Amino acid sequence: MSYVNNALEIRNLSKHYEDFQLDHINLTVPAGAIVGLIGENGAGKSTTIKAVMNLIHKDSGDITIYGQHLEDDPQKLKEEISVVFDDIHFNKNFTANEIAAICRSIYKNWDASRWNELMERFGLPISKKVKDFSKGMRVKLNLAIALSHHARLLLLDEPTSGLDPVMRDDILDMFLEFMQDESHAILISSHITSDLEKIADYIAFIHQGRMVFCEDKDALLYHYGVIRCGREDFAKIAEEDRGAVRRQDYQISVLVRDRQAAAGKYPDLVMDQPDIDEIMLFYVKGEQ
Amino acid sequence: MKGLLLKDFYTVKSMWKYILFIAIVFSLSFAGNGDGTLAAMFSFVSTILLINSLAQDEMDQWNQTALTMPLTCSQIVLAKYLFAMLLCIFGTICGLLLTLVTRLVGLGPDIMPLEMVALSSAVSSAVILLVIALMVPMNLKFGVQKSRYLLLAFVVIPVLLGTLADASGLRIPSMMYFGVSGAGISVMVILALVLIVFASFRISVRIMEKKEY
Numbered sequence: 001m002s003y004v005n006n007a008l009e010i011r012n013l014s015k016h017y018e019d020f021q022l023d024h025i026n027l028t029v030p031a032g033a034i035v036g037l038i039g040e041n042g043a044g045k046s047t048t049i050k051a052v053m054n055l056i057h058k059d060s061g062d063i064t065i066y067g068q069h070l071e072d073d074p075q076k077l078k079e080e081i082s083v084v085f086d087d088i089h090f091n092k093n094f095t096a097n098e099i100a101a102i103c104r105s106i107y108k109n110w111d112a113s114r115w116n117e118l119m120e121r122f123g124l125p126i127s128k129k130v131k132d133f134s135k136g137m138r139v140k141l142n143l144a145i146a147l148s149h150h151a152r153l154l155l156l157d158e159p160t161s162g163l164d165p166v167m168r169d170d171i172l173d174m175f176l177e178f179m180q181d182e183s184h185a186i187l188i189s190s191h192i193t194s195d196l197e198k199i200a201d202y203i204a205f206i207h208q209g210r211m212v213f214c215e216d217k218d219a220l221l222y223h224y225g226v227i228r229c230g231r232e233d234f235a236k237i238a239e240e241d242r243g244a245v246r247r248q249d250y251q252i253s254v255l256v257r258d259r260q261a262a263a264g265k266y267p268d269l270v271m272d273q274p275d276i277d278e279i280m281l282f283y284v285k286g287e288q
Numbered sequence: 289m290k291g292l293l294l295k296d297f298y299t300v301k302s303m304w305k306y307i308l309f310i311a312i313v314f315s316l317s318f319a320g321n322g323d324g325t326l327a328a329m330f331s332f333v334s335t336i337l338l339i340n341s342l343a344q345d346e347m348d349q350w351n352q353t354a355l356t357m358p359l360t361c362s363q364i365v366l367a368k369y370l371f372a373m374l375l376c377i378f379g380t381i382c383g384l385l386l387t388l389v390t391r392l393v394g395l396g397p398d399i400m401p402l403e404m405v406a407l408s409s410a411v412s413s414a415v416i417l418l419v420i421a422l423m424v425p426m427n428l429k430f431g432v433q434k435s436r437y438l439l440l441a442f443v444v445i446p447v448l449l450g451t452l453a454d455a456s457g458l459r460i461p462s463m464m465y466f467g468v469s470g471a472g473i474s475v476m477v478i479l480a481l482v483l484i485v486f487a488s489f490r491i492s493v494r495i496m497e498k499k500e501y
Contacts, residue, residue: 053356056500075358082356089353091295091344093302102298105291106357155356 006067007031007153007185013051013061022047022209025061029153029202032182034175036196036217037189038280039206045189048206049155052187053083065153079109082146086158088138092131096124096141100148107149115148136167143174154178156188160195168192172199193276197221203276205283212283217276224279225259226272228252233269241265244286255282292359292367293374295350296341300375303340307333311382319386322396324408327383331409331416334375338423341371343432352501361496365424369489372420380413414481421488428495 008029015022022044029035037045050056052063054070063070070077090099096119104110119126122140130138139159146154154175160168172195178184190196196203197217204214213220227237234245234252241262243255255274256262263271274282300307310333318326345351354364387405390396422442426435453459468476 050501055352055355057498074360078356078358083353085349085353089349091299091302091348091350094298098298102291102295103357105294106359108358 005031007033007065007183008052008187009062009064010048010052011062013048013063014059015047015051015056016059020044020047020209022051025206025209025211027187027204027211027214029185029187031066031152031185032179033201034179034186034188034199035202035204035214036193036200037187037204037206038191038193038196038276039189040284043206044209045206046157047209049083049157049187049189052155053078053081079107079149080152081155082149082151082153083155084139084142084146084157084159086139086161087135088130088142090130093129095129096126096144099130099141099145100126103145103149109150111148111150114150115144118144118147135162136164139163139167139171143171147174147178152181152184154184154186154188156186156190158189158191160190160192168195175199193280197276205280207283220276220279221273223258223260224274225256225262226274226278226282227254227256227262227266228270228272229254233266237266237269244282244288246282246286253282253286255279255286289363289367289370292354292364293371296367296371299341299344300337303337307337310336315386319390320396322387322391322398322405323400324384324387324405324412326387327380327405327409328412330379330383331376331413332379334372334379335416335419335423337375338368338372338420339427339432339436341368342424342427346427346432349501351496351499355501362493365428365489365492365496368424368492369420369485372424373417376413376416376420380409384409414477417481417485421485425488425492425495428492428499 006028008027010025010027013022013025013027020042025044025048027035027037027048037048039045047056051058051061052065052070054074065077065081068077090102094102100112100115104112122137122144124133124137124141124144130141133141143159160171163171175186175188176199179186188196188200200217202214203217203220205212224243227233228251229237230251234254237254241254241256243257245255246253256271259271259273311330314326314329314333318329351364355361384406387396388402391398419439423435423439426438429435430438
């Protein structure tokens, strides 16, 4: 198999609905990388993932998976992709064993020993009905399916929502383990930005159907800064240095894209390191 | 394909208590008739199980996941038709066998010749296939809830029209009136059925391809 640098490439993806539109989305998931997709509810994260899998019909744009278009050879390419939604979409009266039997007949690369290993590792009962599983167990079952057919690309739509921190940590470890193969890649949408801070290499932020940024996570966390100041000090900050501004009753917060440069330029002002949530809030609620 | 059929049969398996109850009620009610009623009733159960399977898929958002798997719309739709047809055939055979057994042990009258019992069962199976051909595309297009009313309209309207025609003295001329033999009619019916089921399948695939999940 030829080596392709990018697991997923989305170019100018647009999709128009009556009350919402995905507007020329560009996103690259390099092989060997985890890309975290963030944004408010209804920002377009799930729509983007659905467009990758042709679950919705895009108006325009180009999507390639390991250099191939899904429509060229959908069955072959889908063997290499696993999509995990926030809940399992099998009949909840099925047992894990029955679900495995179905998947074994659908995926050519189904690996029964890997499945058994994952079921044991996750501590999931194979003969119990899924309806009797907890939310966390259902997420683990979904992941066991996703990881049992030798997929190379994982598309995860809010996979850890509603889980406790311990279970989330277990699952994040599984993702990091999956990434040991450098041809593997993950696109994960999540509201839990602390999870993304732990595992993601890149953070892509979608706001109102538009890609606001897609940046290296470390660069984002270490380059961005927040100046906290009053009205007088705020006036000293040059317009071009104000990435975004949030005005509160008692202070004004200014997002700067180059923390070191800003610290040199405004040595008297208080500078904080923002987390992903705060950066997102600047773009959503702040003045640009 | 095998995985899709397996999924639907596991759904049937999860309802075995209800199915057994229906089978017992139908058997007690119709096995003693000695005619094709029990086979017809058993094959009718396939439509109930088909509706249930489609409703379950809708509730689980199964098609969304299925389309992320190495499956095509044609395979997903074909599996649904095969599932319903296999149930219809299985129901008819079970009904016929039970009827035959009750006749053999003397529990049911043997007034109707066996060929006529088999023929009436074939006719009822054909009607069920027609219902299946209507149900699948309607359910895929409008969802299970709306389709129930539409199916009801498809059944009630022709019955009402027939009753009205009958009351007003109108008679639909038999094909035999036009000199077509019984065998000719059978061939025409089978051909029409095959065409209708094929057209229904194509329409269902088209609906699924156009739909967004």
